[in-house]
Amino acid sequence: MNGLTLTLHALHHGEKHLAEQLTTVADRHRAEHEVHHVATDLAQWSREHVQRLAEAGLAHSLADSPSAAAGVLSAQRERVDEVVMARPEPGLLLLRDLRELHLSAVENSLHWELLAQIAQATKDEGLLAVVCDCHPRTLRQMRWSNTMIKNLAPQILTSL
Template identity: 65%
Template sequence: MNGITLSLRVLHRGEKHLARELQLVADRHRTDHEVHHVATDLARWSEEHALRLAQAAHDQGLDLDDSSGTSSGVLAELRRKAAEAVGHRPEPGLLLLRDLRALHLDATENSLHWEMLAQVAQATRNDALLTLASECHPQTLRQIRWTNTMIRNLSPQILASL
């Protein structure tokens, strides 16, 4: 395994993980419409990144599982019902802050891996991988900015109300 295949494998796993976590947060906080809709959109970005990484890995002779990792309809329905039940209790704000913090850290980790992939692509003069990183990394940075903005806006109100 060389540095490129290692980077592709780690980043693919990270993007799939982030897509799943974003969708879980969207389902868990369904009653908060902004969180639900934005997290769903951001999950699609990570799913697309994982698909593009799987194709790039295939071009490098590496076979990565390119399934989206979406959850079954039964589990999604259970999460929706749980979100409705929890939505009327005082703890959802703390849960949301915890979820946003975890998403922020996951997206930041992916951002670092995108940077490393771009650097190894540049060092090996792999224009296809450099283009991939240049197109996907800005969306990961946007995911980080969203989580940071949400934490900054929500934490004073949530924490002051405890």
């Protein structure tokens, strides 16, 4: 596997994971209308990114093969979710969910940056176009999760 293949696979997996996380957060926090509606919209962006990355992968003759590590990470996340859900403090759960969303978006942003560097180095205009279309949305996902944490943390953490 070369750097392009590794980066495309990592980002494809990361965007799938972020879409799932955003959908879960939107469902889990329906009472928080801004969280519910914005997370639903942002999940659609990540699903579109997954599609664009799959198309870019086909253009580069890459097969969409999930990694073995993805299954292990998914199982670990489920166990963490079970532990957190056992403590029904909705504010803390919301902060935890927003933190996880933010970290996932940051990781995806770094992969988008790596993909941009590869596209520029290889003068791949098609791949660069995908990055230019998708990376700003990932940056927006990061800013939204960070802003929500800043706005909600003081109220939630001081009311415990």
